[in-house]
Amino acid sequence: MLASCSERQEATQSEADSTGIDTTILRVAVMPTMSCLPVYYAERSGLADSLGLDIELLRYQAQLDIDTAIIGGHVDIAFTDLIRTVRLSKQVALTPFASCDEPLSLISLKTKRVKRINQMKEQMIAISRLSATDYWCDHVLDSTRTSYDDIYRPQINDVRLRAEMLRQGLIDAAMLGEPFATWMMMLGHKRLFLSGGKQPQLYAWAACSSATKQQQQAFRKLLDEAIGQLDKESEAALLRDILKQEYQLPPALADTLELPPLKPTSDIRSNDMAKAEEWLKGKSENKRIRK
Numbered sequence: 001m002l003a004s005c006s007e008r009q010e011a012t013q014s015e016a017d018s019t020g021i022d023t024t025i026l027r028v029a030v031m032p033t034m035s036c037l038p039v040y041y042a043e044r045s046g047l048a049d050s051l052g053l054d055i056e057l058l059r060y061q062a063q064l065d066i067d068t069a070i071i072g073g074h075v076d077i078a079f080t081d082l083i084r085t086v087r088l089s090k091q092v093a094l095t096p097f098a099s100c101d102e103p104l105s106l107i108s109l110k111t112k113r114v115k116r117i118n119q120m121k122e123q124m125i126a127i128s129r130l131s132a133t134d135y136w137c138d139h140v141l142d143s144t145r146t147s148y149d150d151i152y153r154p155q156i157n158d159v160r161l162r163a164e165m166l167r168q169g170l171i172d173a174a175m176l177g178e179p180f181a182t183w184m185m186m187l188g189h190k191r192l193f194l195s196g197g198k199q200p201q202l203y204a205w206a207a208c209s210s211a212t213k214q215q216q217q218a219f220r221k222l223l224d225e226a227i228g229q230l231d232k233e234s235e236a237a238l239l240r241d242i243l244k245q246e247y248q249l250p251p252a253l254a255d256t257l258e259l260p261p262l263k264p265t266s267d268i269r270s271n272d273m274a275k276a277e278e279w280l281k282g283k284s285e286n287k288r289i290r291k
Contacts (some may be wrong), residue, residue: 028076031068082276103197109166
């Protein structure tokens with residue numbers, strides 16, 4: 001049975017409160033990474049409400065799923081990287097507005113007894129293709145003069161699944177972000193590479209056309225406020241709960257895990273954007289040559 005209203009209701013314009021911040025709900029796409037930890041905290045602690053920002057978190061486990069949500073118009077702001085932003089901007093209006101310090105580690109399975117990258121011939125490194133993990137994997141192979149043909153790189157998009165497969169010995173190595181890289185090292189697996197402190201800085205928060213400049217600024221303020229509060233001892237219990245529920249870390253691990261400190265967001269640098277575009281262009285050219 002179908003029914004409809006006889007009157008047509010026009011969409012109303014977004015309203016602003018007395019502080020000037022847009023009061024419409026801001027849909028934010030997140031996934032279990034360190035850069036998203038302040039957003040989980042802001043929602044759970046009530047910080048977002050206190051700053052007059054009404055956010056709705058859309059939870060994903062992989063960047064590809066976030067891509068789909070962006071293309072479908074389901075989100076306003078999303079956690080992503082500059083490589084994926086360049087690719088997606090050919091289909092939708094997408095603007096990176098805040099850079100994240102999100103280090104990646106190459107973690108090797110402890111039973112392989114591998115100490116150097118060039119010892120990984122005919123082994124598997126799990127990545128997510130055409131993303132920051134793919135970029136840094138290329139960087140590692142290039143810096144050690146390791147042939148791409150000698151390394152298998154299965155695409156495992158789900159970040160937690162990538163860590164779980166390494167834990168169970170189903171892959172030889174994986175490009176992992178935090179807190180999963182620290183978790184794997186606590187289990188005895190070995191870190192062969194860390195992108196922290198190296199350039200370019202690829203991870204970012206990006207805004208769809210539905211997010212106003214004002215909302216972007218308010219969101220950055222929210223991130224920086226949350227990062228400042230997360231260091232307080234009084235917030236430790238809430239932080240542990242987030243790691244258990246949102247990141248699905250084992251309770252015993254979440255209670256003892258020492259995470260690296262978070263850094264405030266920064267502006268997107270043109271050099272980082274150029275690096276992402278250059279690398280992606282090189283990938284496309286190599287693909288055409290192979291064909």
